[in-house]
């Protein structure tokens with residue numbers, strides 16, 4: 001399998017700093033990937049993503065893009081990079097998670113998943129092969145295997161059955177990719193996904209099967225689905241002990257700023273989460289000194305800059321009082337300012353983590369910063 005990851009510096013622990021190389025450019029790790037499910041990172045321009053947030057890679061989603069705009073438009077555009085004019089790396093999730101969580105009345109069999117579109121109620125079917133075909137046409141640099149994400153909690157036998165099907169589906173994904181090369185001329189790397197719910201023995205089996213698949217990178221799924229934080233950390237720790245060191249590790253759907261730093265400390269290189277954008281649209285801002293609910297009365301006459309330790313232009317061009325007013329008045333500009341702020345903060349978080357890994361003091365730094373991140377301002 002082609003080597004796409006180079007480790008610049010490992011620490012005395014499991015945290016490491018590296019670079020992932022794709023045909024659309026390099027990604028410094030650890031990295032946070034803004035979620036752009038339907039070909040847009042909600043309320044944010046591609047130019048702001050590049051210049052103010054300094055995003056290096058964003059996410060798209062197979063389920064959503066397949067339903068709208070559909071693969072006919074996607075192919076005619078020459079793929080998602082062209083369609084949305086984002087020329088840096090893109091990762092697409094395989095659609096399983098959405099089918100299980102978004103679509104109405106879905107029926108899952110060994111073959112795949114029948115589901116009703118959440119948009120117009122039309123009937124569709126997705127399988128490992130169809131997910132791969134869709135991801136080929138979207139043209140993301142990193143593709144996720146079609147898997148089943150178990151709910152939390154999940155009975156042992158159900159988790160075991162689901163994990164084993166995910167492993168059979170992985171083989172079907174790999175076989176299909178073997179037979180059907182990329183169509184836009186750039187490489188696309190398949191990442192398999194470790195499942196097994198919260199059961200250590202299943203997680204060990206799944207991590208071994210995923211490692212055996214020898215893909216360019218590996219992902220940990222089935223977490224950040226409602227389990228306690230400690231469970232998420234325990235499973236992540238057990239799985240990163242098994243996944244190969246020399247390949248990037250992607251923890252899916254994680255998380256809060258403190259989850260991000262703890263996961264990096266457990267050997268994770270890539271993370272994605274809707275939290276910075278979704279919470280921004282509700283007026284929740286993440287900062288180095290904790291979480292701000294901008295709608296709170298206390299900010300009504302606070303004319304200080306949005307975030308003195310921020311890195312984006314919005315942090316200095318607007319005051320807390322002004323942003324609170326925009327939210328109270330339901331002005332669209334409020335959601336845009338908050339989204340740019342939160343995403344720039346998440347990228348600053350991983351940029352600082354990388355700096356401290358390279359400097360060799362990541363763990364001491366993390367332990368001083370995490371309590372501050374959690375506080376409510």
Ligand SMILES: CNc1nc2c(CC[C@H]3O[C@@H](OC)[C@H](OC)[C@@H]3O)c3nc(N)[nH]c(=O)c3cc2[nH]1
Nearest residue numbers: 037059060061093097149221222223224252253
């Ligand atoms: C939030 N917690 C969480 N997210 C998860 C996602 C991405 C959701 C996907 O949905 C969209 O955001 C809602 C994003 O799509 C661009 C994301 O990649 C997962 N995807 C797969 N294939 N398998 C998993 O086991 C899985 C587990 C998750 N846990």
